[in-house]
Amino acid sequence: MKRDFSEVERSSLALLAALGYRVVEISSWYCCGGFPGATALEHVKYVSSLRTLSVAYRQSRELGADSVVTSCPFCYNTLRQAEQLPVSRPGEYVRVADYLRDELEPYRGGLRVLHLVEVISARLSDVAKLAEGRLRGVRVAAYYGCMLLRPRAVAVDNPDNPQVIERIVEALGAVPVRYPYRTYCCGSFHVLAEPAIVRGNTERIARSIASSGADIVVTPCPLCLYNLRRYTNLKVVHLSELVAYAANLREAVSPETLKVVASLRGET
Amino acid sequence: MAGLRLTPRELRELIREYTGREVTACMQCGLCTAVCPVASFMDLHPAALVRAVQLGGVELPKLRSIWICVSCMTCVDKCPRDVAPGLVVETLRQLALKNGVEPRAYSQLPIDETTPSILLVTYSRKSTG
Ligand code: SF4
Ligand code: SF4
Numbered sequence: 001m002k003r004d005f006s007e008v009e010r011s012s013l014a015l016l017a018a019l020g021y022r023v024v025e026i027s028s029w030y031c032c033g034g035f036p037g038a039t040a041l042e043h044v045k046y047v048s049s050l051r052t053l054s055v056a057y058r059q060s061r062e063l064g065a066d067s068v069v070t071s072c073p074f075c076y077n078t079l080r081q082a083e084q085l086p087v088s089r090p091g092e093y094v095r096v097a098d099y100l101r102d103e104l105e106p107y108r109g110g111l112r113v114l115h116l117v118e119v120i121s122a123r124l125s126d127v128a129k130l131a132e133g134r135l136r137g138v139r140v141a142a143y144y145g146c147m148l149l150r151p152r153a154v155a156v157d158n159p160d161n162p163q164v165i166e167r168i169v170e171a172l173g174a175v176p177v178r179y180p181y182r183t184y185c186c187g188s189f190h191v192l193a194e195p196a197i198v199r200g201n202t203e204r205i206a207r208s209i210a211s212s213g214a215d216i217v218v219t220p221c222p223l224c225l226y227n228l229r230r231y232t233n234l235k236v237v238h239l240s241e242l243v244a245y246a247a248n249l250r251e252a253v254s255p256e257t258l259k260v261v262a263s264l265r266g267e268t
Numbered sequence: 269m270a271g272l273r274l275t276p277r278e279l280r281e282l283i284r285e286y287t288g289r290e291v292t293a294c295m296q297c298g299l300c301t302a303v304c305p306v307a308s309f310m311d312l313h314p315a316a317l318v319r320a321v322q323l324g325g326v327e328l329p330k331l332r333s334i335w336i337c338v339s340c341m342t343c344v345d346k347c348p349r350d351v352a353p354g355l356v357v358e359t360l361r362q363l364a365l366k367n368g369v370e371p372r373a374y375s376q377l378p379i380d381e382t383t384p385s386i387l388l389v390t391y392s393r394k395s396t397g
Contacts, residue, residue: 031389074386193391
């Protein structure tokens with residue numbers, strides 16, 4: 001995110017500040033690795049996430065904070081599953097915690113792991129006030145991707161029929177349009193070695209979106225954004241950028257997104 | 269490590285140990301395959317793979333499906349028998365990797381400075397175990 005999608009970080013931070021949150025970066029964080037360990041064979045994959053949570057917990061006590069928020073769906077998914085590990089898979093948690101014991105006080109719980117969409121959706125009326133209907137009439141298709149919805153235990157909303165992004169779109173004064181492939185996987189990392197998969201899946205998603213009559217697509221995931229932009233002609237923007245734009249935080253929005261949104265509103 | 273020559277029973281037990289799921293519970297309804305976003309790119313689609321595991325007939329070094337699954341977890345959430353095919357795939361992928369089966373050499377990948385790190389990280393995790 002920091003290296004390749006700095007516009008997402010910038011717009012997310014601006015938005016959180018505008019909503020009155022004080023956000024402090026975790027003093028030393030570790031790459032989550034993208035996917036949490038799904039089987040008992042892979043508990044070692046929780047080491048980096050639990051390390052991050054340990055540091056975050058220590059820092060949160062100094063700051064009086066209670067939540068870890070991220071704008072990356074992969075980090076969210078992995079950290080959230082790591083947060084649940086002491087309860088969901090105690091045997092594996094103990095092995096990882098033992099391994100980390102010499103280095104850090106093991107994380108035992110106490111933090112809430114949140115994705116940015118959860119923070120925004122908890123403050124819809126404030127978001128609506130900031131937005132002042134700036135996107136009125138724009139038809140927005142929400143594309144969720146996988147990592148915010150599955151597995152069910154970490155879903156930010158009902159994975160079978162999520163509404164959280166549509167509600168945010170409504171708060172912006174825009175019109176959410178729904179279509180069948182909202183939660184269909186874009187093909188993810190296969191863009192690297194099996195591009196036919198990503199091409200096929202994104203085209204399918206694009207056809208579904210086209211038939212919904214949307215003006216613009218919004219997604220919370222940088223990898224989905226990358227794949228959809230690469231293989232389709234859709235106008236796709238990251239959710240944090242669209243909300244920041246609507247909230248008149250233009251200095252935090254990338255020129256590319258400004259151009260896309262301006263074209264929708266008939267500005268030049 | 270268990271190696272690649274497993275009897276059907278050893279394979280089933282290994283999967284039970286690593287996923288907590290029971291492949292014999294599968295009733296071949298096919299829902300996992302229906303919801304899988306990449307099933308059409310697999311050699312054995314999720315339901316067929318579970319069936320093959322039940323019968324003990326998987327040839328791990330040749331199986332493409334384990335490299336195609338993106339761990340989207342749709343089938344895991346949908347399976348009415350709680351078999352979690354995506355976790356079965358993940359177990360097989362781990363077994364293959366631990367026994368030296370490689371999906372593809374890094375040098376063959378089209379990587380340059382514009383390749384986002386999120387892509388390298390996720391790809392690497394699925395191809396290095
Ligand atoms: S959804 Fe479950 S029960 Fe149905 S075929 Fe797949 S693994 Fe078997
Ligand atoms: S977890 Fe793998 S097998 Fe299951 S639906 Fe997703 S891609 Fe298909």
